Amino acid sequence: METYAFLHFSINTFTNQEWGFGDENPALFNPTAFDADAIVAALKAGGMKGVILTCKHHDGFCLWPTRTTDFSARSSPWRQGKGDVVAQLSQAARLQGLKFGVYLSPWDRHTPLYGKPEYVQMYRAQLRELLTGYGPVFEVWHDGANGGDGYYGGAREKRVIDRRTYYDWPGTWEMVRSLQPEAVIFSDVGPDIRWVGNESGVAGETCWATYDPVGEDGGAAAPGYVRAQLGETGTRNGSRWMPAECDVSIRPGWFWHPAEDTRVKTPAEIMELYFRSVGHGASLLLNVPPDRRGLLHETDVDSLRGFGHLLGATFKENLAAEARVTATSVRAPDHLFDPRNMLDGNRDTYWSTDDAVTTPEVVFEFGWPVAFNIVRLREYIQLGQRIEGFALDCWNQGAWSPLAEGTSVGSCRLVRLPAGLTTTRLRLRITHSPVCPAIAEFGLYSGS
Ligand code: FUL
Ligand code: CA
Secondary structure: EEEEEEOOOHHHHHHOOOOOOOOOOHHHHHOOOOOHHHHHHHHHHHHOOOOEEEEEEOHHHHHHHOOOOOOOOHHHOOOHHHOOHHHHHHHHHHOOEEEEEEOOOOOOOOOOOOOOOOHHHHHHHHHHHHHHOOOOEEEOOOOOOOOOOHHHOOOOOOOOOOOOOOOHHHHHHHHHHHHHHOEEEOOOOOOOOOOOOOOOOOOOOOOOOOOOOOOOOOOOOOOOOOOOOOHOOOOOOOOOOOOOOEEEEEOOOOOOOHEEEEEEEEHHHHHHHHHHHHHHHHEEEEEEEOOOOOOOHHHHHHHHHHHHHHHHHHHHOOOOOOOOEEEEOOOOEEEEOOHHHHOOOOOOOOOOOOOOOOOEEEEEEEEEEEEEHHHEEOOOHHHHHOOOOOEEEEEEEOOEEEEEEEEEOOOEEEEEEOOOOOEEEEEEEEEEOOOEEEEEEEEEOOOO
């Protein structure tokens, strides 16, 4: 999916906090002009293909009328307690063709049950409501921030849980599987998609979709108990397929704060993050927090639109689409593995070589000088992440001259080149691969 959005919206939006203590008055939750359609339309203009909502953040306030606690929209004046943010957003997303996902904080600073076995049951009951009441869910997001001080029903104390055992994650994930088998489960340790290990929106320059998370003590890992930095690169030959997701906010904080209205990332800044996340084979989860009206702030809306335009304009046309392609090896039968499959704009067709050939070369001839500064490579990811090293050369005054080289490719690798480059021929060399490569797409683009 490459790009999808995060919405951090809660009681914090009204108290100007990042982490609510859990003792907030639910009467504070009162967006004056909440409009899910407008929010989703703005995200869509920004090229977002899905949206994940903080249905409950660490403060414990639920944006839907849950049966598990009164600390929810039901106890707020918003729409006389009859409002349901989850229902509105999931519906708006569905109508506009975006996928809908849920964030449900494992840490709950409001409930007296937190830290006791009963809370795990409550957490699952909340998740069950979200996974059964609102249609298809594409991603379930489990935060690693866990335990500490809180209100806890008035106890106002510090509660520390064992992050490895307290939540019985395998039990919860089994429930997710049975209720929403298509949903991707996110956490520091997957099981389907992993935290990249930072909140700045960037994956490692080399980034493997395979990963073996390691616990803080070097042993077993769990959400909130992981050597996070390993997520940036993943593990070559790791035992699990667990691609990276890069979460980052369009503003300094995750929630809306009036003082940050002037600190919204520009389209060019978001584009930079796109190159360093999606362009390294990961996905980009961009947070855009609604304000007290229940709308995205105008500056954020403008940035999203600007980014959407930039993205669309940059990748609109593959400048190599009409090139003549010759490869040093084509797997039989050649009509199935033709190198031209890399130029058909279809990620389900690919070029591959004989099993014995792991370092093939392919030449793209344009017949005229082509100016570009971005190269996009996509492996046929259904057959795994094969390539470990590649190089690009351009034809320069009758000889090949080296242009760039890289490591992992995966579902998407974007290579940025200096501006002003023009050539009639380009060569792609696969320099390291344990098995024959399978490349679905090759593209040249020109962008600012
Ligand atoms: C973190 C949380 O503590 C932040 O508030 C935010 O929700 C971010 C996405 O994850 O762990
Ligand atoms: Ca193709």
